[in-house]
Amino acid sequence: MEKRVLFKSTWLPWLLLAPQFCIITVFFFWPAGQALLQSFQLQDPFGLSTEWVGLDNFKALFSDSGYLESFKTTAVFSTLVATIGIGVSLMLAVLADRIIKGALFYRTLLIVPYAVAPAVAGVLWIFMFSPSLGIVSYWLAQSIGFQTDYLLNSNHAMGLIVSAAVWKQVSYNFLFFVAGLQSIPKSLIEAAAIDGAGPWKRFTSIQFPLLSPTTFFLLVINLVYAFFDTFAIIDATTHGGPGRDTSTLVYKVYYDGFKAMDLGGSAAQSVVLMVIVIALTVFQFRYVEKKVNYA
Amino acid sequence: MKNRFAATALAAVTLCLPIISQAQTEIQWWHSMTGGLNEWVNDQAKQFNDSQKDYKVVPTFKGNYDESMATATAAFRAGNAPHILQVFEVGTATMMAAKGAIKPVAEVMKESGVAFDPKSYVPAVAGYYTAANGQMLSFPFNSSTTIFYYNKDAFKAAGLDPNKAPSTWPEVVAAAAKLKASGSKCPYTTSWMSWVQLESFSTWHNVLFATQNNGFGGNSARLTFNSPLHLRHFENLANMSKQGLFVYKGRASVSVPSFVSGECAMFTGSSGSYADVSKNAKFAYGLAPLPYYPDVAGAPQNTAIGGASLWVMAGKKPAEYKGVAQFFKYLSSPEVQSASHKRTGYLPITTAAYELTEKSGYYKQFPGTDVAVQQMIRKTTDKSRGIRLGNFVQIRTIIDEETEQIWAGKKEPKQALDDAVRRGNEQLEKFEKANKS
Numbered sequence: 001m002e003k004r005v006l007f008k009s010t011w012l013p014w015l016l017l018a019p020q021f022c023i024i025t026v027f028f029f030w031p032a033g034q035a036l037l038q039s040f041q042l043q044d045p046f047g048l049s050t051e052w053v054g055l056d057n058f059k060a061l062f063s064d065s066g067y068l069e070s071f072k073t074t075a076v077f078s079t080l081v082a083t084i085g086i087g088v089s090l091m092l093a094v095l096a097d098r099i100i101k102g103a104l105f106y107r108t109l110l111i112v113p114y115a116v117a118p119a120v121a122g123v124l125w126i127f128m129f130s131p132s133l134g135i136v137s138y139w140l141a142q143s144i145g146f147q148t149d150y151l152l153n154s155n156h157a158m159g160l161i162v163s164a165a166v167w168k169q170v171s172y173n174f175l176f177f178v179a180g181l182q183s184i185p186k187s188l189i190e191a192a193a194i195d196g197a198g199p200w201k202r203f204t205s206i207q208f209p210l211l212s213p214t215t216f217f218l219l220v221i222n223l224v225y226a227f228f229d230t231f232a233i234i235d236a237t238t239h240g241g242p243g244r245d246t247s248t249l250v251y252k253v254y255y256d257g258f259k260a261m262d263l264g265g266s267a268a269q270s271v272v273l274m275v276i277v278i279a280l281t282v283f284q285f286r287y288v289e290k291k292v293n294y295a
Numbered sequence: 296m297k298n299r300f301a302a303t304a305l306a307a308v309t310l311c312l313p314i315i316s317q318a319q320t321e322i323q324w325w326h327s328m329t330g331g332l333n334e335w336v337n338d339q340a341k342q343f344n345d346s347q348k349d350y351k352v353v354p355t356f357k358g359n360y361d362e363s364m365a366t367a368t369a370a371f372r373a374g375n376a377p378h379i380l381q382v383f384e385v386g387t388a389t390m391m392a393a394k395g396a397i398k399p400v401a402e403v404m405k406e407s408g409v410a411f412d413p414k415s416y417v418p419a420v421a422g423y424y425t426a427a428n429g430q431m432l433s434f435p436f437n438s439s440t441t442i443f444y445y446n447k448d449a450f451k452a453a454g455l456d457p458n459k460a461p462s463t464w465p466e467v468v469a470a471a472a473k474l475k476a477s478g479s480k481c482p483y484t485t486s487w488m489s490w491v492q493l494e495s496f497s498t499w500h501n502v503l504f505a506t507q508n509n510g511f512g513g514n515s516a517r518l519t520f521n522s523p524l525h526l527r528h529f530e531n532l533a534n535m536s537k538q539g540l541f542v543y544k545g546r547a548s549v550s551v552p553s554f555v556s557g558e559c560a561m562f563t564g565s566s567g568s569y570a571d572v573s574k575n576a577k578f579a580y581g582l583a584p585l586p587y588y589p590d591v592a593g594a595p596q597n598t599a600i601g602g603a604s605l606w607v608m609a610g611k612k613p614a615e616y617k618g619v620a621q622f623f624k625y626l627s628s629p630e631v632q633s634a635s636h637k638r639t640g641y642l643p644i645t646t647a648a649y650e651l652t653e654k655s656g657y658y659k660q661f662p663g664t665d666v667a668v669q670q671m672i673r674k675t676t677d678k679s680r681g682i683r684l685g686n687f688v689q690i691r692t693i694i695d696e697e698t699e700q701i702w703a704g705k706k707e708p709k710q711a712l713d714d715a716v717r718r719g720n721e722q723l724e725k726f727e728k729a730n731k732s
Contacts, residue, residue, distance in 0.1 A: 042729045045368040045389060046396040051729065060721070066696075132544065132553050151545050152703040239546055239692075242699040259361045260689045261368060261389070262725070 032274065038267035045261040057268035066244050067252070067269075074248040077162065078226035085166045085173055085222050086215065092170065093177030094203065107178060114171035118229060122236025125164040129156075150238060154245035157238045161246055164233045169225055173218050180214035181207060209293060216292045220284055227277055231255075249273050319351040322618045323377035326354055327363045327603070328437075331570065335639055343625045350618035352379075360386070360603065361688060367608075371396055376608040378619055381436060383603045385687040387424065388510060390606050391432055392685065392730040398607045398616070400424075400623065401431045406613070407620035415627075415645050419671045423600045423681040427511065433604040434623050435644040439567040440598045440667050441487070441495040443586060447579035449560035453477035460583030464531060467561065467586050471540035474560045481542040481559035483535065486550045487601075489694040491563045491585075493520050494599040496528060498679035499585055501593035505723075508677045510684040514727045518690070518719045521712040524591060529701065529708035536702050543702040546695045565601055566667035569640035573661075582663030584670055596679045598670045602641060640664070642671055685726025690719040 007013045042053045061067050096106050113121070128136040129148055137148040150157040184207055192202050208215075231254040234240060240247030240255065247255075253273060257266030328336045333356060340352040357363035360383035367380045382390055390397055404411035413421055413431050417438075424433045447457035453473045461467045471482035485491050497504035502524055507516035535541035542559065544550030554562035555575050563585060572580060587594040607619055625631060632648030635641065637657055643649045649668055652658070658665040675681075684690060697715035700706035706714070 042725070044393060044729050045365075046393045047368075047372045048393060048395045049729070049731075053728075060725070064718075064721075066718075132556070132558055152543060152699065154703075239695075241546065241696065242703055243696050243705070255692070256689075258365050260686065260692075261365060262686070262689070265725075 035267045035270045035274070038263055039271045040264075041267075042264045045263070053264070057264045058272075060265065061268055061272070066247075069244060070247050070249055070252055073158075073244075073246065074227070074250075077158065077165075077230075077246075077248050078223055080158075080162045081165045081169065081226040081230070082219060082222040084162065085169045086218055088166065089170045089173035090177050090211075090215075093174050093181055094207070096174075096178060097181040107174075110174050111171045113168055114175075116168065118168060118232035119236045121164050121168045122161075122233040125160060125167075125233075126237050129160055150242075152242050154242055157242060157246045160237055161230070161234055164237060165226065165230045168233070169222060173222065176214050176218055177211065180211045184210050212292045213294050216284075216289060219288070220281065223280060223284075224277065227273065249276075320349060320614050320618050322350055322352045322379065322615060322622065324352055324354045324379040324381075324605075325357045325363055325367055325377040326381040327358060327360045327383075328356065328381075332437075332639060335635065339626065339631070339635070342631075343622055346625065347621065350621060352618075352622055364389075368396075371608065374610075376610070378608060378611055378615055379622075380606045380608060381603045382433070382606050384423065384438075384601055384681070385691060387433070387604070388514075388683050388685045388687060388726075391426065391683075392514070392726075396609055397432070398609045398611075399426070399430050399432045400434045400605075400607060403607050403616050404620050404623065407617040409620040409624050411624075415647060417642065417644055417646060417649070417668075417672055419597055419600060419673070419675050419680065420642060420644050422675055423683065424604050427513075433606045434626070436605045436626070437567075437602045437639065437641040438600055438604075438644060438671075439565045439602040439641055440600060440671050441491045441563060441585055442566045442598075442666050442670070443583045444554055444562040444564065444568070444572060445581050445583065446554070446557060446560045447581050449474060449477075449479060449557070449578070453479070453560075457579070457581070460581055461561075461586060462584065463589045464528070464586045465589075468531070468535060468540065471535060471561065472538075475538075475540055479560050480539075481544075481553060482539075483541045483561040483563075484544045484550050484553055484559040485541075485562065486544075486548045486564035486568070488546070488698050489691040490565075490599065490601055492528065492532065492698075493525065493694060494682045495585060496525070498597060498599045498675075498681065499587055499595050500524060500591045501596040501676055501678050502591075503678050504682050505684055509680065509682045511677075511680055514685060514723075514730055516684060517723055518716045521709070521716045524588070526709055526712060528588070529698070529712060533701050533708050537704075543699070566642070567602065567640050569664065582666045584666055593676075595670075597673045597675055599679075600671070600681050640667075642668055646672070684723060685730065686722035689722045693718045693722070 039057055040052060040054055042051045042056070043049070092110060096103060096110065099106060116124070126134070128134050129150060131137055131149045131151060134148070140146040140148060148156050150160045188206055189202055192206055197205070228250055230248065231251045234246060234248065234251045235254065238246045240251055249269065250273060253266050253269045256262045256269065324340065326336050336354050340354045344351050355377070357366050363380070364382055364386050367376060370376045401411065401413070413425065416435060420435045420438045421431060424435055425431050443460060445460050450457040450470075453476070455470055455473055461470045467483060474482035494504055497520065502522060503509060503519050505516045505518045505520070507513050510516040532541055536543065544553045544559070548564065548568065550559070550562070551564060551568050551571060553559040555572055557576070557578055569582070584595065585598055605623070607616070627645055629645060629647040629651045632643050632645055633651045633655070636643040636648060636652055643652055649672065653665070694715050697706070697711040697718070701708050701711045
């Protein structure tokens, strides 16, 4: 079934598109163009002197081994955030979907973290896992003798920022999964149950396939979230350390642009980031989406 | 009834008239002081406003030092810069290079006809904010320096003399070993890796942190903190770290609670941490000068400056600059300075304020509070005036990143320092290129 509307006049479709186009121009094309322009310039913070340096900013970026390293960091971080985030929230959603008593209460509870600002989330996790002050790190050391030290151990640091980022995003994913699960007709599940399919079988052969559009949507959203929205968490917890082991691409953009006021370098990085996300989105819609069943 | 109302209204209007006709000139002051320091800033503005009728200083908190600076540069681009901006010492070179964006303090004072003598300021403080031609560019406001703190109770428990702080690095190592033997999990820690262990370390030992007299000579400075002496110090620290004598507790001032809570017995950090230590430490503590290597000629010299200064932004009306000048004159009076010094732990910026504080018996009453001043009031050398480099925010982060590799055991001190110098120099080259004058 294909949806296609035929317009008789040639100007009407353009007119209908105009409002959307205006918004995109103001909020996307214009700033993106600015970023592109600045990435070719070297400018002092006050904007008093601007020098055209061509591709120098990009050359500097790619000759910096630390920058290439942060691609890897970003890949690890986003993969972990997206998979763990989607996995955990799917599990929670299935569990919450089965609950009959107090369902609303549990759902509300699970949505609360979404209302917390990323920086605040970061601080919360620091309070729990700080090597000398954290309550959880203290408890871990006391009970099982596990010493957490995100200050010098990069795996611990990565664990910390992934946990904080996932914890914040789980609510959002959860909402969509619960809605998706609720829209699956009960009769389908019941019929399967009568045929003797256990809960796991029902989940793998009915519920999960029917959730595939939701899962795909969340995959895109979560990757974009991990790429763009997590710098506040990193800034509040590890500052990209130890060394540069948790410095993701977007954290570096934020740090160089807003803290170190290196506008050209920061703009060049955002252009790189923009290219990556465009490529990733194209890839997802071209190849991953084929596996999605919109039925 | 109606008459009485009209009479009151008339009286009110007549009373208000002089105030209305004599409109006050508002002076915007953006700062980064939080908590008790925020109250301090507000009190200073209020006291100045109450002391005269022509000007009204309006202090506004604009976030951390780096945030307020970013906000102010954006505001400047939009034509809404404040009159006065508090900028941390790390941003000094950036502000100095922004010639069209700032108005030198010396010029503001001169044009407003306010007497101003740069010589009355503590040399290491004023020198830092002074251009090569001797013109004072920004007004020193809250200056701090690095000092050594120690836990007297822990010293006693370890069999050390609680009234004698280790004054050299070998003594620190020996004391740390004894503290560890007595059960201390963290004998020594530090805050501000770059500021304490490299910048102050350099000026204290009278060696260069960067060429061009640490950046005072111009924008072509390059880093030199991988010299044999610096390397020796970091090898020393790395050994201490391996033996559990030095414990890394994080960047910036994150490590301060480790000392205040009693976990770490020795600590090097800002003299400004005194406010926190004196308020919250539940043990006897001592303040002492920074340790040094006794075999280095010229050591100890003086430590490097930290904290912030006030910059005057360009493009305002002459009447407003007059107000700024009056406000600065008020701030630098010995009474105001001395009161601020006692209240905040920041350095007194004028020699007169220091002498006044001494006369009041404050240093006798709170022993150790003069350590920071003593380290700073010496005559500075070309190598010890301070570190003033472009893109310094990034360079400090690079130093954090590279030295963390040492404590994590991933890099040898030599490689870490060499890498930090190389990466830092890239930043300096970039700054030089962006600020060709």
